[in-house]
Amino acid sequence: MxxxxxxxxxxxxxxxxxxxxxxxxxxxxxxxxxxxxxxxxxxxxxxxxxxxxxxxxxxxxxxxxxxxxxxxxxxxxPADRDTPKGDNTALRSFLTGESRSYEILPEGRVDFRALTKGTASAGGNTVRTTFYNRLMEYLIESSGLMSAGPTVLNTASGEPIEIPIVTSLSEAALVAEGGQIPTSEPAFGKRTLGAYKYGAMMKVSSELLTDTAVDLEGFLARQAGRALGNKFGAAGITGTGSNQPAGLVTSATAGVTGGTGVVGVPTADNLIDLFYSVIAPYRNSSSAAWLVKDSTMAAIRKLKDDNGQYLWQPSLVAGTPETLLGKPVYTDPNVAGTGLNAKSVIFGDISAYYVRLVGGVRFERSDDFDFDHDMVTFRALLRADGVLADQTGAIKYFAGGAS
The missing domain is CATH 1.10.287 (Helix Hairpins)
Structure with a gap:
């Protein structure tokens, strides 16, 4: 310590x-x-x-x-040769080729902060929870968006999910004595979540599988989690919504546009204005956070308010994010860097962005794909989608001013 x-x-x-x-x-x-x-x-x-x-x-x-x-x-x-195979045995059986495939299902210690809908309950052997948890950790570390805490829906199958939303609320009116009370109904809309498929393949030598004393489970988790996390994370930020997820930045609304002469870099006043452009219920939410690119952090660290206090504050606890105006800051390589018209700073209630995951991450093995090199090939598949459910101002962005 x-x-x-x-x-x-x-x-x-x-x-x-x-x-x-x-x-x-x-x-x-x-x-x-x-x-x-x-x-x-x-x-x-x-x-x-x-x-x-x-x-x-x-x-x-x-x-x-x-x-x-x-x-x-x-x-x-217990030293019982007839003891049924457990989860770890199933994994080893898969790695050595005794079984050809299995599906990693989100059972046990998978920390989905918000909503979980449906859990697959049939088909395949499940790997022990520590492996799945590490896989999700690496997937989350590869994506600032996933780290920031979107609402995650996990379903057993991949049919479209309709998310009902309220687009406008009822309004009351001042009514004179004996006057007619006007009607005012709320308006509803919907957002749809599909299931786009992401895949990655990796090769491992048979010698490594047979002889290694290293953490094979951690190795596979890092490789698959990072590959899938990087690809889905990019779409989760800038996806067009056409044959791919609708990205958070794509669906966010404009909060503040920088002035001329600042070459797209936000000022302290810009960030304060962006903070208050998001209405109180969203900015005061425990899920409210900032998303920026790594290169933007150096510029933000220099900014002070009118009282000479730095807007950015370092974390005093290892592993927890720094804060900007009291809200956590997450970095994501897919957010645009500072520049003219660039949407370089995102702020709002990140839980308004919904990520849909179908079942778990599916792993499959082939001993024949690269047979002449004595390599074992593993394939990882993830089905996922994302959409900003509340597009009325829950999440807003700063855009660099045009000169």
Whole structure:
């Protein structure tokens, strides 16, 4: 724990150095010099490295817990050759070719923050929950959108789902004594979620499968989760909605457009205006968050309000996101960088975006696909869709001003 504490103190020290550099330039009413800008970028890189190290420590801690659980399971297992095959045996059976396929279903410790609809209950052997949980963790880490907490619907089959929404509310009226009370009905609409298919294939040598002592389950989880997460994550941000998911940015409404002369970079006032362009029920929601590209963070870290306070605040707890105006900030490589007319900053109630997952991630194995190289091929498939259910202003964006 002493190392973790030192890492946290180092992170805070780096951030203080960054603030001191920016404060000095502001006090002298000038931009950063070339040398100061180089130092500032180095400090930002140090922050990113410290964050990455903290993430590695978290993953190592989780691997240790998983290993402890596995050893306890082995030590507690009765020495009975007739004991029915368990979930881990089913996985090993699949990896060694005894069984040809299985489906990973979301049972057990899958942390869907919001709504879960339907769970597949038949077909195939399920792998133990730690494997599926790690797979989902890597899928989420590959997508800032998934990390930010959309509403997730998980269904057993892939038929279209209709989501009813209210597009306008009833309105009351001031009525004179004896006057007629006007009628006012709410208006309803719907959003449709389909099931687009994403796939990835990976090859593993037979020697690796036979001889390795490394975490094969973690290896497969990282490869499949990252591949599927990167592809679906891109559509979840910028998808057109035609033969692919409707992206969050595509469906969001305009909040603030930057002024001329800022080359698309948001100012502190722009971000404050964007924050308050989202009405209180959405911006005060526990699901309200920011989404930006990594490269945008360096610019945002420099911004202060009228009281000289930085809008961006570093996290004091490893593994938790930084905050901007009190709301968590998530980075996603698929959000546009700063530029003229670019939708570079997203803010709002991320739970208004619905992600639909069909069943689990399906894995299939082939010993014949690359037979002449003695390679075993694994195929991972994911069926998913996404749509912004509330398009009345739950999520808004900042667009760089046109000069």
């Amino acid at each position: 002493s190392y973790v504490k030192a890492l946290l103190e180092r992170r805070q020290n780096v951030w203080e150095q960054s603030k001191e550099l920016l404060d000095k330039a502001e006090a002298e009413k000038r931009d950063l010099t070339a040398e100061e800008e180089q130092t500032y970028q180095r400090l930002n890189a140090d922050l990113d490295k410290i964050d990455a190290r903290a993430k590695e420590l978290q993953e190592a801690e989780q691997r240790t817990k998983d290993a402890d659980e596995a050893f306890r399971s082995l030590l507690d297992r």
